[in-house]
Amino acid sequence: MNDTSRAGGAASLDVSIASKDYHSASGRPLRALEDLRLTLPAGQAGAVVGPSGCGKTTLLRLIAGLDKDYVGAITLPEHGRLGMVFQEPRLLPWRSVIDNIRIAAPHAREDDIAALLDEFGLAEHASHFPRELSLGLARRVALARALAVKPDLLLLDEPLVSLDAALAKDLREMIARLIDERRITTLIVTHDLNEAIALGDRLFLLSARPARVAATIDVPTPRKQLLEEAAARIEAQARAVYQGKSSYHGKSSPR
Amino acid sequence: MIRLVSLAALLLLWQIGASLSDPHRLPGPAAVFEKIYEEAVSGALFFNLAVTLARVVAAFALAMSFGAAIGYLMGRNRLADRLLDPWVVTLLNLPALVVIVLAYVWAGLTEVAAIGAVALNKLPNAIVVVREGARALDPHLEDMAQVFRFSRVARVKHLVLPQLAPYLAAATRSGLSLVWKIVLVVELLGRSNGVGFEINMAFQLFDMKLLLAYALPFVALMLGVETFLVQPLERHVSRWRRGVSRRLDRV
Numbered sequence: 054m055n056d057t058s059r060a061g062g063a064a065s066l067d068v069s070i071a072s073k074d075y076h077s078a079s080g081r082p083l084r085a086l087e088d089l090r091l092t093l094p095a096g097q098a099g100a101v102v103g104p105s106g107c108g109k110t111t112l113l114r115l116i117a118g119l120d121k122d123y124v125g126a127i128t129l130p131e132h133g134r135l136g137m138v139f140q141e142p143r144l145l146p147w148r149s150v151i152d153n154i155r156i157a158a159p160h161a162r163e164d165d166i167a168a169l170l171d172e173f174g175l176a177e178h179a180s181h182f183p184r185e186l187s188l189g190l191a192r193r194v195a196l197a198r199a200l201a202v203k204p205d206l207l208l209l210d211e212p213l214v215s216l217d218a219a220l221a222k223d224l225r226e227m228i229a230r231l232i233d234e235r236r237i238t239t240l241i242v243t244h245d246l247n248e249a250i251a252l253g254d255r256l257f258l259l260s261a262r263p264a265r266v267a268a269t270i271d272v273p274t275p276r277k278q279l280l281e282e283a284a285a286r287i288e289a290q291a292r293a294v295y296q297g298k299s300s301y302h303g304k305s306s307p308r
Numbered sequence: 309m310i311r312l313v314s315l316a317a318l319l320l321l322w323q324i325g326a327s328l329s330d331p332h333r334l335p336g337p338a339a340v341f342e343k344i345y346e347e348a349v350s351g352a353l354f355f356n357l358a359v360t361l362a363r364v365v366a367a368f369a370l371a372m373s374f375g376a377a378i379g380y381l382m383g384r385n386r387l388a389d390r391l392l393d394p395w396v397v398t399l400l401n402l403p404a405l406v407v408i409v410l411a412y413v414w415a416g417l418t419e420v421a422a423i424g425a426v427a428l429n430k431l432p433n434a435i436v437v438v439r440e441g442a443r444a445l446d447p448h449l450e451d452m453a454q455v456f457r458f459s460r461v462a463r464v465k466h467l468v469l470p471q472l473a474p475y476l477a478a479a480t481r482s483g484l485s486l487v488w489k490i491v492l493v494v495e496l497l498g499r500s501n502g503v504g505f506e507i508n509m510a511f512q513l514f515d516m517k518l519l520l521a522y523a524l525p526f527v528a529l530m531l532g533v534e535t536f537l538v539q540p541l542e543r544h545v546s547r548w549r550r551g552v553s554r555r556l557d558r559v
Contacts, residue, residue: 114451117451117454117455118454118455119451119454119455135455135456136456137452137455137456139448139451139452141448143448143449143451143452145449145466145467145470146548147470147548148466148548156458156462156466157452157456157458158456159462182548184548184549198456202456
């Protein structure tokens with residue numbers, strides 16, 4: 054039994070999932086999520102972090118309404134308009150870049166779409182088909198498409214995965230800028246703690262399967278004042294949560 | 309250019325064959341073209357071609373409409389697939405002649421029986437091809453459409469039809485070639501006009517010039533439909549597949 058509703062007042066995201074089960078090929082039930090609770094205030098960016106396969110994408114699918122087979126309740130921000138960037142860009146391969154955005158956001162003004170294309174450096178690719186784009190460009194199109202619907206909640210599923218370091222840095226800065234400027238309630242799912250620290254105002258550290266929120270950490274703001282020491286402290290705290298089970302490496306850096 | 313040379317070689321072979329055999333059995337190209345001209349001037353050729361083409365279009369449209377709808381349903385709904393699959397297999401294996409004869413016996417020698425019999429012969433082929441297309445619809449794109457709240461019309465227009473397009477094109481190509489062949493049999497067995505009827509008359513009279521005078525323009529007409537209608541349409545719907553090699557580097 055589940056309940057997905059929309060908040061009447063402040064646009065926040067509230068997730069309270071008692072359980073989410075899957076059935077294996079042999080019919081054996083597998084519990085993916087259990088007693089998972091998280092709250093994200095309006096206009097903030099939350100980052101869900103956890104080891105691969107712990108159920109992060111499952112959680113995102115439940116919030117997006119793509120899977121309604123769970124026990125619990127999810128309250129979406131007011132109006133509940135969603136923008137989502139999937140791991141794979143999921144563009145319509147038979148439509149051009151600009152048409153992909155127009156089709157997903159049929160009520161968007163042409164001026165707004167043109168502005169988005171400019172903002173994401175896509176203006177010169179507007180008439181290209183997705184197959185003509187690199188993965189980095191396709192991700193930008195997916196991001197522009199998600200913003201074109203003027204979402205109340207933006208969901209990003211591993212937005213930087215499979216990109217080389219330079220491309221990932223570019224896109225991370227782009228996402229960080231739009232979160233700072235637009236203050237859209239945003240939930241990012243990532244396996245990379247550095248990415249989570251760089252993008253999230255609040256981190257939700259998931260346990261191994263069945264996943265629950267093992268720790269919620271608010272990242273100090275304003276973000277520009279977050280020094281490496283603070284990042285290191287958060288990283289140490291996260292490592293303590295996972296008791297050395299995580300495989301995070303490298304230093305985190307302020308956004 | 310190569311096509312023209314190939315066509316010229318065929319005409320030459322035909323001429324050589326005709327000059328070596330009885331002209332009543334195999335008339336030469338000149339005699340046949342003269343007959344075509346006579347039939348065209350009298351109006352009979354265009355009338356019979358138009359009648360046959362109308363039957364082809366009607367039967368094809370019926371078969372493709374119902375075939376696409378049923379095939380899509382079977383591809384998306386397991387229960388419908390299990391229920392209807394035995395019917396489809398039966399129809400696939402039923403000889404065209406049996407369907408035609410049964411249609412004429414049960415519905416009389418009527419236009420409805422003729423077109424219905426042709427459509428019924430094509431129907432299972434369209435169902436099977438479109439069913440495969442429906443099974444192959446990308447669930448990731450459906451998720452995307454759901455998140456962005458595509459309307460029902462937008463889903464059909466932007467998601468379903470483009471993915472089914474290659475399957476519909478394949479069903480169209482194989483369907484047209486099947487339909488026009490069966491239409492001639494239907495006309496031969498139970499209609500009083502059309503290219504099939506005229507070919508039957510020519511066969512009864514052993515008039516090979518008349519037979520070829522109807523067969524050749526009809527083949528040319530079907531080739532024209534394939535070359536100037538089906539192929540350009542297929543190229544248009546699959547134009548997004550081209551230019552894959554033009555991947556852009558990082559900007």
